[in-house]
Amino acid sequence: MVVGEMPEGVDLLVVGGGPGGYVAAIAAAQLGRNVVLVDADGEDGLGGICVRVGCIPSKALIELASHVHSQSAWHGRGGPAGAGTVDLVKFQDWKRDVVGGLNGGVRGLLKRAGVDVRRGWFRFTRPDQGALVTDPDRPPTHLQFKSCIIATGSRPVELEHLPFDGVRIVSSTETLELSELPKSVAVVGGGYIGLELGTALAKLGSAVTIVEALDTLLPTMDAKIGTLIAEHVKELGVEVLTNAKVTGDTGTHLQVDGSNGPVELDVELVVVAVGRVPNTDDLGLEALDVAPGPDGRLRVGTDLLVTPRVAAIGDIAPGPSLAHKASAEGHVAAAVLSGHSELFDPATIAAVVFSDPEVAQAGLTAVGAEEAGHPAARATFPISASGRARTMGESTGFVEYVYDQSTGVVLGATVVGPHASELIAEAALAIEMAAHLDDLAGTIHAHPTMAEIHHEAALVALGRPLHIPGPKRRGSDGGAA
Structure with missing residues (x-):
């Protein structure tokens, strides 16, 4: 310990205010622990990526797009004519109200639970439960914790040959902040994030091309699902390029090596949605003698423990990167570190x-x-x-x-x-x-x-379908009943 370093004692420390971290903090407080939650953005960061720039904003955009698109279909069924021009500025104002309300709700829940929320960047500093929290506006704080739950989430993957510039080449984060609809968009990645954003933008009126390196959309799911979805999005005007890899960008044209040879896509916006990487690379894990795996995740068992006093949950732990999985893990981690015999062993995670x-x-x-x-x-x-x-x-x-x-x-x-x-x-x-x-x-x-x-x-x-054809039932005399 450095001379003059006066560590503050913390009972249970939670790092990250997303759906895993804030749930873990509340659960631990309900179990009688005194909880400190540290997030890089403090109270403004509560709800995490999901509430601020992920799940909630994307679903808001999808709802807007679905409403706009449905107008033309329902016009032919007796509904009113088209909805007119989309105003993304108004949408962004409404979305901020939605996000702000949810963020404030989480803030209130933590306050009522007695959780101390602090802003700052976190690093482990010693193997004996030592940590450092830094904030540009305050002196560094040294902490000595009894228990710690790491829930630092993930960030978008950046391609080396297609670096983000925040203007033309963007991640999902910037896409959800658009205040003007781009005329043409290339979405790099046909997984769930790319498909959701590409479909929404197409419904709003953008000309969209989805570029997927593998042979089907949603490549982690059954191939028949990817085929069905590809056929349906084509009806929305989306061009789908599978078995295609992006090789670069000229500033006006996205260069793609497709199954039929090289092509250049003249697009206004390039959305890179090829996955997310866990935020484990700047936590000082070496102080705990712990190292992430090749995928950046921390190896944990059903008790979610990295060490006897430190648990890892959410996107930095094995399994799907889903908000509801992180929240469920938060309950278990809080219980385990509070001396209860609980395991994270779900039969399924939808x-x-x-x-x-x-x-x-x-x-x-x-x-x-x-x-x-x-x-x-x-x-x-x-x-x-x-x-x-x-x-x-x-x-x-x-x-x-x-x-x-x-x-x-x-x-x-x-x-x-x-x-x-x-x-x-x-x-x-x-x-x-x-x-x-x-x-x-x-x-x-x-x-x-x-x-x-x-x-x-x-x-x-069970062999007795009602509303689709099934086998004829045989009568007692061997004939059809």
Whole structure:
């Protein structure tokens, strides 16, 4: 310890105010801990990337785009004519109100829980629970903590040959701050972030090209989903280039090496959305004798511990980079560091893509189920057979359940279609509870609703579908009944 260094004692320290960090702080306070939460932006940073420049702003833009786009479709069904010119300046004002309200809500929750929120950059300094917090407006603060939860999140990946300039070549962050709609956009990356942003901008009126290095959109999901989505976005006017890699940018043209040779895209804006990198490279982890893996994440077990007194959650821990996963981990980390026997071992973590149509998955795919040793089968029900979907003017998509043929236990589900983001919750609960197909089939669902698709898919699996053709039932005399 440096002479004159007077460390402040902290019971439980949380680093990062995002959906993992602030939930962990509240959970720890509820368990009787005295909690200090440090975020680089202090109270302004509460809610993290998700609330400020991620989940919430992107869904606000998607809602605006969907509303604008639906005007033309509904005009042909008796609705009013087009919505007129999009005013992104007004949108940004409204979005800031939404974000500010959520940020203020988190601030109030932490205050009521007695959490001390501080601004500053954090680094571990000693193996015996020592840390340093620096802030340009205040003297450095040395902390001595009993327990610590790291929830520092992630940032957009920057391509070496396509560095961000904040004007022409931008990340998702700058895209969500646009105050004027670009005439033409190239989106580099056909994963969920690129697809969501590209679809929204296309619906608002931009000419959009999505460039994906692999052979399908949403390459981490079943190929048939990527194919379906690609066909649908083409109907929106989006050009999709798969098996294509960006090689550079001239300042006016994006250079792409496509499957049919090199091409140059004359676009006004380039959105790079090829993934995110965990924020673990400037935490002073060497002081704990801890190093991130090749992917930048910290290795933890089901107790989420990096060391006996330090836990890691959210995007810097293994698993999907999802806000709801981080929040769930926050509860577990707070309990474990407070002496409770808890584990982070969910049966499923639902993933959602707010594309058009929406895509949501939970549990095992058929391939994953077979690899896990299950005699797996699939049952599919098309969205086009849903009365509620038809009243919404929707017919694209399906629900597919994966189940164990020997037991009928639900193993996984995929929903592609309107409100898939909401509908996946029932499937996730069924998987978490190891529900049987009979449980879904025997649950009376309200009509007409989109949720009926769960009931219908279960009936398909059980061999007695109602609203799609199925096998004829045999009579007792061997004839058709």
